[in-house]
Amino acid sequence: MNDEQLHLMRHSMAHITAAAVQKLWPDAKFGVGPVVDDGFYYDIDLGKTKISEVNFPKIEKEMRRIIEFGDTFDKTEIPIDEAISWSKENKQPYKEELLNDLKRSGTTVAKDLDIEELGVVTEGESAIDSVTFYKIGTFMDLCRGPHLKNAKEVTGVFKLMRVAGAYWRGKESNPQMQRLYGVVFANQGDLDKYLERMAQAKLRDHRRLGKELDIYTTSPLVGTGLPLFTPRGTVLRDIVSQYSNQIRIGYGFEKVWTPHITKIDLYKKSGHWDKFGEELFLVTSQETDDKMALKPMNCPHHAQIYASRPRSYRDLPIRYLETTTDYRDEKTGELGGLDRVRSLTQDDSHVFCTPDQVEGEISNLLATASELYSTIAMKLRVRLSYRDDSDAYLGEKSWWESAQAQLKAAVIANKLEYFEEDGEAAFYGPKIDFMATDAIGREHQVATVQLDFVQPSRFELQYIDNEGNPQMPLMIHCAILGSIERFLSVFIEHTAGWFPFWVAPEQVRILTINDTVLDYVSEIKLVLEKILLMKPVKYNEIRFSIDDRNESLGKKIREASNWKIPVQIIVGPKDKDAREVSIRTRDGEEKIKLDNLAEYIQKL
Numbered sequence: 001m002n003d004e005q006l007h008l009m010r011h012s013m014a015h016i017t018a019a020a021v022q023k024l025w026p027d028a029k030f031g032v033g034p035v036v037d038d039g040f041y042y043d044i045d046l047g048k049t050k051i052s053e054v055n056f057p058k059i060e061k062e063m064r065r066i067i068e069f070g071d072t073f074d075k076t077e078i079p080i081d082e083a084i085s086w087s088k089e090n091k092q093p094y095k096e097e098l099l100n101d102l103k104r105s106g107t108t109v110a111k112d113l114d115i116e117e118l119g120v121v122t123e124g125e126s127a128i129d130s131v132t133f134y135k136i137g138t139f140m141d142l143c144r145g146p147h148l149k150n151a152k153e154v155t156g157v158f159k160l161m162r163v164a165g166a167y168w169r170g171k172e173s174n175p176q177m178q179r180l181y182g183v184v185f186a187n188q189g190d191l192d193k194y195l196e197r198m199a200q201a202k203l204r205d206h207r208r209l210g211k212e213l214d215i216y217t218t219s220p221l222v223g224t225g226l227p228l229f230t231p232r233g234t235v236l237r238d239i240v241s242q243y244s245n246q247i248r249i250g251y252g253f254e255k256v257w258t259p260h261i262t263k264i265d266l267y268k269k270s271g272h273w274d275k276f277g278e279e280l281f282l283v284t285s286q287e288t289d290d291k292m293a294l295k296p297m298n299c300p301h302h303a304q305i306y307a308s309r310p311r312s313y314r315d316l317p318i319r320y321l322e323t324t325t326d327y328r329d330e331k332t333g334e335l336g337g338l339d340r341v342r343s344l345t346q347d348d349s350h351v352f353c354t355p356d357q358v359e360g361e362i363s364n365l366l367a368t369a370s371e372l373y374s375t376i377a378m379k380l381r382v383r384l385s386y387r388d389d390s391d392a393y394l395g396e397k398s399w400w401e402s403a404q405a406q407l408k409a410a411v412i413a414n415k416l417e418y419f420e421e422d423g424e425a426a427f428y429g430p431k432i433d434f435m436a437t438d439a440i441g442r443e444h445q446v447a448t449v450q451l452d453f454v455q456p457s458r459f460e461l462q463y464i465d466n467e468g469n470p471q472m473p474l475m476i477h478c479a480i481l482g483s484i485e486r487f488l489s490v491f492i493e494h495t496a497g498w499f500p501f502w503v504a505p506e507q508v509r510i511l512t513i514n515d516t517v518l519d520y521v522s523e524i525k526l527v528l529e530k531i532l533l534m535k536p537v538k539y540n541e542i543r544f545s546i547d548d549r550n551e552s553l554g555k556k557i558r559e560a561s562n563w564k565i566p567v568q569i570i571v572g573p574k575d576k577d578a579r580e581v582s583i584r585t586r587d588g589e590e591k592i593k594l595d596n597l598a599e600y601i602q603k604l
Helices: 004-022 053-069 080-089 095-107 106-112 188-204 207-214 233-248 266-269 270-278 297-307 355-375 397-413 455-460 483-496 515-530 553-562 575-576 594-602
Strands: 039-045 076-077 118-123 128-137 141-142 158-169 176-185 262-263 283-284 291-294 316-327 343-353 377-387 418-424 431-437 443-452 474-483 508-511 543-546 567-571 580-585 588-593
Touching: 004 039, 004 053, 004 128, 004 141, 004 176, 004 455, 039 580, 053 158, 053 266, 076 080, 080 128, 080 343, 080 508, 095 128, 095 141, 106 397, 118 158, 118 233, 118 515, 158 188, 176 188, 176 291, 188 483, 207 483, 233 343, 233 483, 262 266, 266 270, 266 343, 266 553, 297 316, 297 474, 343 483, 343 543, 355 397, 355 431, 355 474, 377 397, 418 455, 418 567, 431 580, 443 455, 443 483, 443 594, 455 474, 474 553, 508 515, 508 553, 515 567, 515 575, 515 594, 543 553, 553 567, 567 575, 575 580, 580 594, 588 594
Parallel strands: 377 418, 508 543, 508 567
Antiparallel strands: 039 176, 076 128, 118 128, 128 141, 158 176, 262 291, 283 291, 316 343, 343 474, 377 431, 431 443, 443 474, 567 580, 580 588
16 A cells, blocks of 8 residues: 555545544534544544543444445535535534635635645635535535545554544634544554554653653743753753754854844844744833844844845855744644743754855755764654745745755755655745654654745845855755754653763762762762763763662662663772772673773763
């Protein structure tokens, strides 16, 4: 079964699930039910009735009945006014709302929802004349399709997984619906592998490990989506950001700094206000009439640094880096753990260059990402994210075609595995999205490289070429870690909290067997204090602690292992007499002479 067939089956199973729910709860009201990774979900309103895992067997039984009976998927096209009347008669208020919005606003509604469920038939970009419905049994739904011809064509295996709360259309002011998730695979073996991966994912959940390992916390008094990092978590943040900075500085980037608030005029000029104005936190001054905002991104600020003085072609490329916190008013229903937050720290980079420098600069940025992710043992491939044919993008199409060709050429020149996807570009230019595979096979979008010809044009940025003529530079955006918070959510789960030695918040814990070795522990402490690790973070002192409590060695080892400390140094009377230590790691135990301890740690 190929990917297209599997996608078709998953799309059809979303409707079969909704049909089963309607059979069991005839008063059910339905939102949308798109295909997602590995399966589908459907948003359902059952009033006071709550679906739980206890209900899954009877829902799945009804789904199997529909499949065995062999109901067909019948497509019909209906004028939009007739469709609105149908939704009223059948007491489907969510479908009625979507249809009315489609009638008023056209295909923009479908794009904003980022789903493929709206059955839109148009005679232009905004004109909605009719919509398509699909019917299976007695269940009829607004949908563009396509679907299987018959439910019996569901030859794969499926399983309902969970129910979550979801505000209608992602707005907290809207009713909360029940989002029923299911997975669909070609065969039982693939489903079993998925379930094992999910079991592993549960054990690796960064929200659980973040609390257990004392990495970050949250407070209702601070606010949703605003994580607070503990001393241990701050070490983790600082070291990964230092490493990112170190790599970029090696490629000629220079640090800059910009304030956390700005006049909204900056974002109106850049084009961000029109696209993301609703996501900005607004700030009011008590001294002036300036309308200001917490900065949601850094590129317009860096453009102003570039524009602060005349530039020659001899100055280019100019490379800025800034690791700084930005703020976005994300929807509360989408916030969770470190995946999506309202305060996100980016290792942001911007390059201003001539057209003939673009490919070389992109190659450098591809190299920086490859170096970082190879260090943490995550395999990378890239997605070339292009524009689609909509009017959601700024700039001439000819610019886009040229930019997209240059990005692809750089990726091919660097021999990176890639795939192409329309409609995933930023509004100001195409981009390269890095997709990293973690230890249990999940793929995450991490770093990104974006080519931008819109902001240099809107800010009227210039340099003087070798003939004395003013020219517009191109701008390249890059974040290697992306959001550090989101990167850490991925990194915690990738490592299951067993961080590599160089980045572990606590690298070494000395465990004493009894009090007779305390003087010898002082000698070990002096050795550790003198060790300076040169790579990958310069002058990184060893982070260690001493557990000399009057507790059993077994308890101390268990606690150190629960904290996932990579190196445990066990010290007993025999070790003291032999001038050695017992080293305990995940790979086993060994004896090391005290004189060789510094060299051993440096190798780690």
